[in-house]
Amino acid sequence: MTVITVPLSDRSYDIVIEDGVLARAGDYLGPIARGRRMVIVADAQVPMHLATLRTSLTASGIASEAIEIPAGEGSKSWATLELLLDSLLALGVERGDHIVALGGGVIGDLVGFAASILKRGCGFVQVPTTLLAQVDSSVGGKTGINTRAGKNLVGAFHQPALVLIDPTTLDTLPPREVRAGYAEVVKYGLIDDPDFFAWCESNGTVLLLGDPLARAHAIARSVSAKARIVGADERETTGTRALLNLGHTFGHALEAEAGFDGSLLHGEGVAAGMALAFAFSAEQGLCRAEDADRVARHLRDAGLPDGIAAAGITASGETLVGHMLHDKKREGGTLPFLLARGIGQTYLDRSVDLQQVATFLDRCPR
Known part of the structure; x- marks a missing residue:
């Protein structure tokens, strides 16, 4: 226990x-x-x-x-x-x-x-x-x-x-639901714990197959990380808790386009969103392309979508950004994005140009 x-x-x-x-x-x-x-x-x-x-x-x-x-x-x-x-x-x-x-x-x-x-x-x-x-x-x-x-x-x-x-x-639980939940496990490694992400790369397969020790470790490690972050910033007033939204701005837009009809589960949207956040970060020169590729590869290996096409979405970048404008985190006309300087180096950026985001999304494979 x-x-x-x-x-x-x-x-x-x-x-x-x-x-x-x-x-x-x-x-x-x-x-x-x-x-x-x-x-x-x-x-x-x-x-x-x-x-x-x-x-x-x-x-x-x-x-x-x-x-x-x-x-x-x-x-x-x-x-x-x-x-x-x-x-x-x-x-x-x-x-x-x-x-x-x-x-x-x-x-x-x-x-x-x-x-x-x-x-x-x-x-x-x-x-x-x-x-x-x-x-x-x-x-x-x-x-x-x-x-x-x-x-x-x-x-x-x-x-x-x-x-x-x-x-x-x-x-x-159906395997698809387990995979969707696993996206949130991976998230904790990508936020600020590169060693845990490396653990996921080594142990994700057995975790998804139901290994009790791997499962227990992943749950405890994830919950400990979230408890620490929530304790430091319960209502997202300092920006620390916002780190938990990695992948969610992109992911919620994909979910909204899918119509919340079950064709794209929340965890699947988050997975695709995290891959997009790292790909956008790499395109902006914030992190290495190798980091973005590593994230996308692990998500694919786990059976999760690693982008727009894999999520089954065909909408334009402009349409997806339109969904983002309804994000509850929007403040003063700006929308904060969780971007990355590397694996385990997520940060909050309030200066992202949404037109750049739309253009980036249009270049993503469909």
């Missing part, structure tokens, strides 16, 4: 990483439930995990109710949020209660946002069941939904009270 703390003063919380912790969740949730019933909001695709969790709660003397949400990015919507809030209110959820989010990043983002606004703020617990959620979205308190204008444009910072990560839940 590994326990990592997100250091946020009186709002600090633990991330527990342990094989089989889902079956022992009641031991951890008992002090949070305080004798109250717990409502679980679960991805409809994880009925076996929901059954395990509810059995554990029952064994610990905790009553529970369950609300199932359809899988997929389409559930991060106003319509689903309204239905969820109405269901939680109908169940009599009180401000002091904690809602449990069981599933991937979609469920965590949706439930966290619902908890942030229900009765002006309820508690919630993250129990992520996908690799992407375990290494990234379940930690840090970013919650939200998508709109017609773009991804995660409506949301709030709302930290969970606890995160329970059971790596064995990944055994039931």
Whole structure:
């Protein structure tokens, strides 16, 4: 078992990483439930995990109710949020209660946002069941939904009270979903940990095949990195936390063009976006072409898209930049980009010319 703390003063919380912790969740949730019933909001695709969790709660003397949400990015919507809030209110959820989010990043983002606004703020617990959620979205308190204008444009910072990560839940995950989550693992190496990126190059294949030691190491290393960054800059006020968005400006534009219909998963968009960020950095003379090639090669070896063509997108650079203009990080008419001076040397650049970006994207293979 590994326990990592997100250091946020009186709002600090633990991330527990342990094989089989889902079956022992009641031991951890008992002090949070305080004798109250717990409502679980679960991805409809994880009925076996929901059954395990509810059995554990029952064994610990905790009553529970369950609300199932359809899988997929389409559930991060106003319509689903309204239905969820109405269901939680109908169940009599009180401000002091904690809602449990069981599933991937979609469920965590949706439930966290619902908890942030229900009765002006309820508690919630993250129990992520996908690799992407375990290494990234379940930690840090970013919650939200998508709109017609773009991804995660409506949301709030709302930290969970606890995160329970059971790596064995990944055994039931489709390989494509595991690969998509792996993109976020690679990201931590590219941000500021070149040794971890080298570890990924050597161990990524066995990790993707389900090796428990490689998987546990990658999750713990990723979560530790994110906890450190979130603790230093919870709300992206200093620019440190913005480093976690590597690949996301390009990636969200690709996702928006794909229509959030599942044809391009979030992690796949991030992978393509990271490759594009390094390729653009190399074109601008910021990093060596060899670094960009190394990143793209590893993503390809992991079965992830390494650019626009591999992501299945044919839109023009101008169209993709148009999607970027809806990015929530835009400020004062400028859009910050995460670029790189090398592997493990990501930095925030607020002076990027969007016309240069559009021209660069037009030159990328389709």
